[in-house]
Amino acid sequence: MEISGVLLIVAVFVLLIWFFLFFRRARHKFFSHFLIILLIFLVFTFAISIKGEDVNFKSASGVLSAGKIYFNWLGSAFGNMKSITGYATKLDWDNSNETSKKK
Numbered sequence: 001m002e003i004s005g006v007l008l009i010v011a012v013f014v015l016l017i018w019f020f021l022f023f024r025r026a027r028h029k030f031f032s033h034f035l036i037i038l039l040i041f042l043v044f045t046f047a048i049s050i051k052g053e054d055v056n057f058k059s060a061s062g063v064l065s066a067g068k069i070y071f072n073w074l075g076s077a078f079g080n081m082k083s084i085t086g087y088a089t090k091l092d093w094d095n096s097n098e099t100s101k102k103k
Contacts, residue, residue, distance in 0.1 A: 049073035 049070045056062035 045074065045077075046070050 046066075050066050053066075053069055055066045055069070057066065
């Protein structure tokens with residue numbers, strides 16, 4: 001076996017190891033990015049949901065009421081998204097025109 005053949009085999013192994021490590025890091029990066037986005041989503045939606053409410057975070061009852069407000073708001077938001085999706089799927093998405101069918 002020539003030197004170029006050995007170098008090719010070594011290069012293939014190095015690339016395989018690099019791809020393995022890259023995808024392993026990418027999986028961890030994806031998970032960490034997902035957690036960061038989820039945390040940002042929770043902070044902003046919590047701030048939006050309790051805006052205008054008189055919530056006292058110094059007492060346990062205030063924290064519980066803030067949690068109730070947030071989860072009620074989140075549930076209604078998902079309920080609204082469910083309704084919108086349901087209405088969108090019931091629409092006639094056919095692009096044809098009624099007058100063209102009568103020809």
